[in-house]
Amino acid sequence: xxxxxxxxxxxxxxxxxxxxxxIAKIFVKGVKNPQKGQAYECGIPATGSPxxxxxxxxxxxxxxxxxxxVELVFMYPWAVVVKQTGLTALIEIxxxxxxxxxGFLYAHKKGALKWM
Amino acid sequence: xxxxxxxxxxxxxxxxxxxxxKNTSIITNVARxxxxxxxxxxxxxxxxxxxxxxxTKNLLSFNKFGFFFNTILFxxxxxxxxxxxxxxxxxxxxxxxxxxLIFFSLCGIAVLTSFNNLLMMFLGVEIMSIPLYILTGxxxxxxxxxxxxxxxxxxxxxxxxxxLMGITLVYGATGNFNLPPISSxxxxxxxxxxxxxxLGLLLIFVSLCFKVSAAPFHFWTPDVYDGAPSVFTSxxxxxxxxxxxxxxxxxxEERSSDLRVSWKIIMPVxxxxxxxxxxxxxxxxxxxxxxxxxSSIAQAGFMLFVVYANNNSIGKEGILLYAxxxxxxxxxxxxxxxxxxxxxxxxxxxxxxxxxxxAAVNTILLLSLAGIxxxxxxxxxxxxxxxxxxxxxxxxxxxxxxxxxxxxxSVYYYFRVIQAMYFKEGDAEVENVNNRFKFGLLIIxxxxxxxxxxxxxxxxxxxx
Amino acid sequence: MSAIQILFWFLxxxxxxxxxxxxxxxxxxxxxxxxxxxxxxxxxxxxxxxAQFLAIVNLIxxxxxxxxxxxxxxxxxxxxxxxxxxxxxWMKLAGVISGGCLLMEMATLVRQAAEMKEKxxxxxxxxIGLIGNLGKLLFSDYVVPFEISSVLFLSAMVGAVVIGKKx
Numbered sequence: 001x002x003x004x005x006x007x008x009x010x011x012x013x014x015x016x017x018x019x020x021x022x023i024a025k026i027f028v029k030g031v032k033n034p035q036k037g038q039a040y041e042c043g044i045p046a047t048g049s050p051x052x053x054x055x056x057x058x059x060x061x062x063x064x065x066x067x068x069x070v071e072l073v074f075m076y077p078w079a080v081v082v083k084q085t086g087l088t089a090l091i092e093i094x095x096x097x098x099x100x101x102x103g104f105l106y107a108h109k110k111g112a113l114k115w116m
Numbered sequence: 117x118x119x120x121x122x123x124x125x126x127x128x129x130x131x132x133x134x135x136x137x138k139n140t141s142i143i144t145n146v147a148r149x150x151x152x153x154x155x156x157x158x159x160x161x162x163x164x165x166x167x168x169x170x171x172t173k174n175l176l177s178f179n180k181f182g183f184f185f186n187t188i189l190f191x192x193x194x195x196x197x198x199x200x201x202x203x204x205x206x207x208x209x210x211x212x213x214x215x216x217l218i219f220f221s222l223c224g225i226a227v228l229t230s231f232n233n234l235l236m237m238f239l240g241v242e243i244m245s246i247p248l249y250i251l252t253g254x255x256x257x258x259x260x261x262x263x264x265x266x267x268x269x270x271x272x273x274x275x276x277x278x279x280l281m282g283i284t285l286v287y288g289a290t291g292n293f294n295l296p297p298i299s300s301x302x303x304x305x306x307x308x309x310x311x312x313x314x315l316g317l318l319l320i321f322v323s324l325c326f327k328v329s330a331a332p333f334h335f336w337t338p339d340v341y342d343g344a345p346s347v348f349t350s351x352x353x354x355x356x357x358x359x360x361x362x363x364x365x366x367x368x369e370e371r372s373s374d375l376r377v378s379w380k381i382i383m384p385v386x387x388x389x390x391x392x393x394x395x396x397x398x399x400x401x402x403x404x405x406x407x408x409x410x411s412s413i414a415q416a417g418f419m420l421f422v423v424y425a426n427n428n429s430i431g432k433e434g435i436l437l438y439a440x441x442x443x444x445x446x447x448x449x450x451x452x453x454x455x456x457x458x459x460x461x462x463x464x465x466x467x468x469x470x471x472x473x474x475a476a477v478n479t480i481l482l483l484s485l486a487g488i489x490x491x492x493x494x495x496x497x498x499x500x501x502x503x504x505x506x507x508x509x510x511x512x513x514x515x516x517x518x519x520x521x522x523x524x525x526s527v528y529y530y531f532r533v534i535q536a537m538y539f540k541e542g543d544a545e546v547e548n549v550n551n552r553f554k555f556g557l558l559i560i561x562x563x564x565x566x567x568x569x570x571x572x573x574x575x576x577x578x579x580x
Numbered sequence: 581m582s583a584i585q586i587l588f589w590f591l592x593x594x595x596x597x598x599x600x601x602x603x604x605x606x607x608x609x610x611x612x613x614x615x616x617x618x619x620x621x622x623x624x625x626x627x628x629x630x631a632q633f634l635a636i637v638n639l640i641x642x643x644x645x646x647x648x649x650x651x652x653x654x655x656x657x658x659x660x661x662x663x664x665x666x667x668x669x670w671m672k673l674a675g676v677i678s679g680g681c682l683l684m685e686m687a688t689l690v691r692q693a694a695e696m697k698e699k700x701x702x703x704x705x706x707x708i709g710l711i712g713n714l715g716k717l718l719f720s721d722y723v724v725p726f727e728i729s730s731v732l733f734l735s736a737m738v739g740a741v742v743i744g745k746k747x
Contacts (some may be wrong), residue, residue, distance in 0.1 A: 071733065085715075210742045242732055
């Protein structure tokens with residue numbers, strides 16, 4: 001798959017999303033009504049601003065996610081070349097995954113992955 | 117390679133030791149044993165006894181100088197663990213993690229003492245410094261510690277960014293990351309006359325200056341050293357700084373000629389600025405901890421001489437001596453400082469009457485930092501200056517004279533502590549002094565004096 | 581104009597507009613979302629330059645994970661409408677002058693460069709950025725730094741737990 005097909009796909013993707021939204025905009029008659037924004041039936045009416053301070057503990061999940069995200073990125077080139085390079089690449093990535101699995105085990109044991 | 121692998125393994129072991137036991141003194145002992153094993157495998161590697169052979173594709177090159185430097189730094193860390201292990205336990209509730217981070221930092225140092233490629237240098241510097249950002253902020257409830265951590269992290273990331281920029285430019289000019297520059301005829305790269313290569317080296321130089329806190333890139337040092345928990349300041353100011361200098365030497369051993377004439381102008385300016393900033397500001401400090409932070413800048417000024425006089429064996433011997441002398445003395449002084457109740461000069465008043473042994477050891481270590489004969493510090497400074505004269509001849513005599521003058525200034529602030537201990541009345545308080553602590557101090561003092569009397573013992577070992 | 585040129589101009593325009601929107605959005609969350617847009621446009625550029633791996637890393641790590649961190653930071657800071665940003669006139673003036681100088685410098689350099697007149701950017705040249713070639717290098721010549729970098733991840737993980745976790 002070369003760059004040209006990527007370009008075609010790219011424009012197809014844009015056309016798909018933009019087209020969908022614009023068709024909806026053209027054909028749907030929007031009726032502005034304050035009643036529409038309210039909670040459905042017995043839902044609790046919203047009060048106050050949705051802007052409020054988060055607990056710093058959530059940041060930990062994002063950080064751990066980031067670390068494994070970066071790990072995952074390295075597996076992508078590995079998956080592409082594993083057929084050519086064979087066993088050595090397999091062993092190399094296994095070492096890498098093992099070391100990071102240790103990190104995962106550690107985070108799990110420390111309760112860092114528990115939702116508060 | 118042994119040192120790199122085993123320090124990483126030791127870090128993992130420490131991580132999990134905190135899960136299996138909550139008893140901090142067991143964790144400390146595990147860390148001491150792990151470090152002893154690390155020293156042992158590094159020594160085996162040095163003399164070719166047993167090593168894990170990995171084909172590093174010329175990215176890492178191991179030589180005796182690097183191994184020896186590793187050994188010195190690991191032994192210094194071991195003494196640090198022995199003396200200040202109890203204090204690491206007291207910093208917070210993550211004792212095992214603190215040790216793990218220190219081991220990861222040592223892994224970075226092991227990479228830094230063997231890199232042969234700019235890529236590995238970057239990786240080594242990062243692995244060495246990221247644990248430090250965390251250790252600086254280890255005292256989570258203390259605002260000063262938080263501030264120091266953030267400051268260190270931001271400044272450190274900027275300097276890493278500058279280093280990456282420099283590496284990119286060097287790559288653009290030479291077409292490879294290798295340390296010994298391959299001639300452009302071989303790689304068919306850009307003309308070697310272009311300004312890009314030297315500019316890149318200059319950027320790397322700046323970022324390394326930051327890491328070893330050489331003026332004018334030293335402004336973070338006092339705040340970070342002051343804000344960090346004192347135990348970790350001790351580790352940062354000694355072992356990490358010495359490792360930074362090793363990277364400095366290794367890089368510019370091969371490449372300083374690329375900077376051509378400007379090298380002979382930049383280095384003296386930086387050396388004098390560092391000596392000036394460190395020594396003069398240290399004179400006005402009221403807190404011993406802050407004084408030691410400035411004194412570490414001043415000592416960095418002396419160590420910079422070895423970078424100036426690259427490619428000569430006196431300089432290499434000198435930096436080994438200096439790393440040993442400076443690390444040991446500062447670790448000892450910090451170990452005492454951590455257990456003092458009051459960190460100001462007045463807090464040391466009358467220590468000699470209360471704890472004569474500790475005061476005596478502290479005096480020996482301070483004398484060594486000041487560079488008084490019969491201590492290790494004297495020969496360390498002597499070798500630095502001799503290396504400069506050896507490299508530059510009479511034309512650098514003025515620089516040496518300035519350095520000696522600043523060494524005389526440094527005597528003033530080191531003696532203020534001694535004066536407070538011996539000649540002032542007061543009730544200095546030292547907490548938790550036990551026999552093991554005293555024994556550790558005794559070993560450090562003995563090492564300092566024996567190196568001071570017979571520096572050749574250490575250096576002969578290097579050639580052995 | 582070939583398809584690639586069209587794509588290039590489209591992505592450049594998108595990147596510039598989104599970058600400006602990052603700066604002028606009043607709501608910091610909107611700024612972050614526009615920044616995601618910038619990253620997407622830049623990733624498109626990387627693909628045009630045959631640097632597939634960079635494009636993927638940019639999308640997965642930057643547009644994905646780092647932006648989540650950004651959003652968390654914004655939500656942690658409790659930015660209320662009441663906390664007005666500082667309006668220092670002198671700072672603004674200094675910013676305009678220094679930014680203007682940089683722009684002028686860049687414009688002059690770009691105008692002078694001979695290659696600029698022929699081609700604006702190298703497209704579809706070089707094959708080192710293709711994932712297959714990069715993977716081969718990474719798992720043969722550069723395997724040592726690859727493995728050592730896992731130590732970096734481990735220390736980051738330990739650091740996250742030490743700093744982030746409640747006692």
